[in-house]
Amino acid sequence: MASYEVIVIGAGVVGTSVAWHLVELGAKGVLVLDRTQVGAGTTAQSSGILRTHYSVVENVELARRSWKIFDRFAEVLGDEDASAGLVKCGYLIAAPQGPKLEALRASLASQQAMGIPLQLLSPAEASAKLPICRFDDAALIGFEPEAGFADAYLVATSFARAARRRGVKIVEGVEVQQLLLQSGKVAGVATSQGRFDAPVVISVQNIWATDIQRWTGITTPVTAERHTVLALEGPEPYSYAMPVYKDLGSPGMLYCRSYGGRQMLVSEGAAGQTLAAPDNEQGDVPMDVVAELGAQVAERFPSYETAGLASSWTGVYDVTPDWNPVLGALPEVPGLVVGFGFSGHGFKLSPAVGRVLAQTALGLPTDVPLAPYALERFRSGRLLSGRYGSGAVS
Numbered sequence: 214m215a216s217y218e219v220i221v222i223g224a225g226v227v228g229t230s231v232a233w234h235l236v237e238l239g240a241k242g243v244l245v246l247d248r249t250q251v252g253a254g255t256t257a258q259s260s261g262i263l264r265t266h267y268s269v270v271e272n273v274e275l276a277r278r279s280w281k282i283f284d285r286f287a288e289v290l291g292d293e294d295a296s297a298g299l300v301k302c303g304y305l306i307a308a309p310q311g312p313k314l315e316a317l318r319a320s321l322a323s324q325q326a327m328g329i330p331l332q333l334l335s336p337a338e339a340s341a342k343l344p345i346c347r348f349d350d351a352a353l354i355g356f357e358p359e360a361g362f363a364d365a366y367l368v369a370t371s372f373a374r375a376a377r378r379r380g381v382k383i384v385e386g387v388e389v390q391q392l393l394l395q396s397g398k399v400a401g402v403a404t405s406q407g408r409f410d411a412p413v414v415i416s417v418q419n420i421w422a423t424d425i426q427r428w429t430g431i432t433t434p435v436t437a438e439r440h441t442v443l444a445l446e447g448p449e450p451y452s453y454a455m456p457v458y459k460d461l462g463s464p465g466m467l468y469c470r471s472y473g474g475r476q477m478l479v480s481e482g483a484a485g486q487t488l489a490a491p492d493n494e495q496g497d498v499p500m501d502v503v504a505e506l507g508a509q510v511a512e513r514f515p516s517y518e519t520a521g522l523a524s525s526w527t528g529v530y531d532v533t534p535d536w537n538p539v540l541g542a543l544p545e546v547p548g549l550v551v552g553f554g555f556s557g558h559g560f561k562l563s564p565a566v567g568r569v570l571a572q573t574a575l576g577l578p579t580d581v582p583l584a585p586y587a588l589e590r591f592r593s594g595r596l597l598s599g600r601y602g603s604g605a606v607s
């Protein structure tokens with residue numbers, strides 16, 4: 214048996230960010246436990262898109278704070294070998310006349326009011342940035358220059374290395390089997406390798422946050438949802454200089470970005486396949502799904518009518534009823550702090566989320582109020598719903 218100041222369950226991009234921020238804020242004795250390996254959960258499946266565009270202003274603020282860390286990642290971590298793999302190509306979002314137009318207009322206006330660098334583009338200006346795409350039907354186009362994509366696995370392993378160098382113990386291959394309580398307060402965890410004591414436990418378990426319900430009886434409304442991602446090789450390259458593109462006019466609210474400087478990575482921002490139990494194993498990618506997604510791509514990128522399928526994979530989102538995360542302490546169990554339910558958009562928030570969860574665990578004031586993200590909202594009905602409806606735009 215060993216005692217720690219804080220135990221973190223889960224070494225994904227959120228857990229490793231939490232661990233690094235804990236030491237950065239002065240914690241001594243931090244233990245991170247993961248059943249598998251650093252970054253081997255859903256983090257390894259991320260499309261890695263970074264933007265501050267959200268219709269939920271609380272998310273805009275977390276994304277803005279996170280971007281400042283991604284943008285100077287090695288410097289912030291104090292590790293010249295750290296890398297986020299950042300490609301700063303910008304983020305372009307467009308809507309035709311129709312149901313998403315007013316949501317886009319309002320979201321862009323609130324971003325501008327918050328002082329986020331943003332340009333409104335004409336279809337010709339958008340075409341100059343992304344010539345392989347057609348914008349003839351676009352009624353509104355926003356472009357965020359301080360955005361792009363990065364490598365979530367690289368970020369997680371960089372956070373982990375920087376945390377380890379500063380004394381955090383990260384142990385892989387250990388399953389947490391029970392949360393231990395004493396007089397109703399957190400006392401530690403029981404694991405596949407014995408018991409570890411701590412007065413504070415941070416659960417950042419993603420789709421496996423259902424464990425919290427099993428351990429405490431507190432309902433954790435999170436569903437595992439599988440999504441398909443394709444890499445397409447078209448006749449015209451999707452180069453690194455071309456922005457990430459969000460198509461609010463397509464049925465699946467497609468997102469696209471460069472993959473390897475030549476191919477297109479594409480997926481849908483809408484609901485996926487609900488799984489009966491948490492499981493991040495690879496699922497099937499049936500040809501009819503490829504054909505359906507490919508048809509949506511060809512509608513927007515005409516030359517991709519003849520694109521070939523270079524590769525495909527699946528990834529699993531931890532989806533809550535309002536497609537936004539649960540962040541903060543659970544008052545029913547003193548000493549328990551949670552961060553789950555990132556609903557397909559947690560990578561871009563992970564630096565700021567790591568910091569506010571670390572602050573919560575250490576009893577410090579948080580950079581942003583966490584009340585909007587409280588689990589309580591699912592009981593009170595004060596949901597954190599975005600203007601775009603269900604989906605990872607939020």
Ligand SMILES: Cc1cc2nc3c(=O)[nH]c(=O)nc-3n(C[C@H](O)[C@H](O)[C@H](O)COP(=O)(O)OP(=O)(O)OC[C@H]3O[C@@H](n4cnc5c(N)ncnc54)[C@H](O)[C@@H]3O)c2cc1C
Pocket residue numbers: 222223224225226227228246247248249250251252253254255256257258259260261262263365387388389390417418419420421422424440442527528529530555556557558559560561562
């Ligand atoms: C296909 C796909 C595309 C995405 N695209 C984007 C995007 O473009 N932009 C964006 O911002 N976000 C995106 N996301 C979301 C983002 O990647 C995730 O929100 C983020 O990586 C989640 O990190 P995490 O640390 O919460 O979870 P995970 O990486 O899943 O880590 C959780 C860890 O907890 C461990 N664990 C769980 N239970 C236990 C236990 N009992 N004992 C020990 N260990 C345990 C697991 O082994 C796992 O390693 C995408 C996600 C997917 C799947």
